[in-house]
Amino acid sequence: xxxxxxxxxxxxxxxxxxxxxIWEIGxxxxxxxxxxxxxxxxxxxxxxxxxxxxxxxxxGVFIGALFIMGRVVKTLKERITYPRTGYVxxxxxxxxxxxxxxxxxxxxxxxxxxxxxxxxxxxxxxxxLPLITGAIxxxxxxxxGYRFNLLRMYLLALLCIVLGYxxxxxxxxxxxxxxxxxxxxxxxxxxSGLITLLIYITRTRPAGEEExxxxxxxxxxxxxx
Amino acid sequence: MSEELRKFTDVDRVIHEPARLMIVTILYAVEKVxxxxxxxxxxxxxxNLSAHLSxxxxxxxxxxxxxxRGKIPQTLISLTPAGRTAFxxxxxxxxxxxxxxxxxxx
Numbered sequence: 001x002x003x004x005x006x007x008x009x010x011x012x013x014x015x016x017x018x019x020x021x022i023w024e025i026g027x028x029x030x031x032x033x034x035x036x037x038x039x040x041x042x043x044x045x046x047x048x049x050x051x052x053x054x055x056x057x058x059x060g061v062f063i064g065a066l067f068i069m070g071r072v073v074k075t076l077k078e079r080i081t082y083p084r085t086g087y088v089x090x091x092x093x094x095x096x097x098x099x100x101x102x103x104x105x106x107x108x109x110x111x112x113x114x115x116x117x118x119x120x121x122x123x124x125x126x127x128x129l130p131l132i133t134g135a136i137x138x139x140x141x142x143x144x145g146y147r148f149n150l151l152r153m154y155l156l157a158l159l160c161i162v163l164g165y166x167x168x169x170x171x172x173x174x175x176x177x178x179x180x181x182x183x184x185x186x187x188x189x190x191x192s193g194l195i196t197l198l199i200y201i202t203r204t205r206p207a208g209e210e211e212x213x214x215x216x217x218x219x220x221x222x223x224x225x
Numbered sequence: 226m227s228e229e230l231r232k233f234t235d236v237d238r239v240i241h242e243p244a245r246l247m248i249v250t251i252l253y254a255v256e257k258v259x260x261x262x263x264x265x266x267x268x269x270x271x272x273n274l275s276a277h278l279s280x281x282x283x284x285x286x287x288x289x290x291x292x293x294r295g296k297i298p299q300t301l302i303s304l305t306p307a308g309r310t311a312f313x314x315x316x317x318x319x320x321x322x323x324x325x326x327x328x329x330x331x
Contacts, residue, residue, distance in 0.1 A: 010254040086262025
């Protein structure tokens, strides 16, 4: 078997995580939670020293949303995916790598918060925020699409740019722009996941208890054959 | 027998079989999978897959763990450290053979 075929088999196994669309459903929920957070915080004044508290709160909400997403994804996979096409446990990174990833996630959350704050304060750039952030999101989705050979990620990336452009043209002002921005992207990604999940459910069916295929050690005769 | 041809006979016969090579390649990319996943991915029949897993288990390349998911029996399969090493060695051997043959045919 050629090396590239082996590589494709390994890549296909890695891609299995995205096959059911549940990851996108979870990601969409994160954006929805962030939209809710920004809408709630928009009802108060967070200027001055309180803006630092807002930044900390945002990091906490982002990390909390990641945790909730993890739980939702795990539950949906156990109920829907594993009984249909099987269970895969991916290799966990080393503890040092996990810590590094957690720190990077926290840093990214802080940078996003700072970026949103800075852009929002620049009235000239305010209208461009959805387009710029949509482009960044599109790049991230395209990278996932390339890494795991997922065509729908490229389509989603394109839709993010279109949505970003549309939101920029809508010329919304604070306090609406940030919640609408996160809510729109969240809905887009959530719908992508939902459609993928419905297609997956249509194409597969769970093995019932009686017919569930399981390993049976071959008899001595079969082993020697 | 030429040196290069002799190298073909030196590869690990347990892994070299196409179905088992596919199984080991899948297991190398993950921590563990269940029997149902391997059934879907390899396209083998239940009996055929069980036979190949048994061979790999006898060679101590895979570990088979029988457990339950609710009331449903579930078999989890993972590659042992020996299995990972064997697969890595096999890949290097294959790469060397293919590279040498490519150079000789130029």
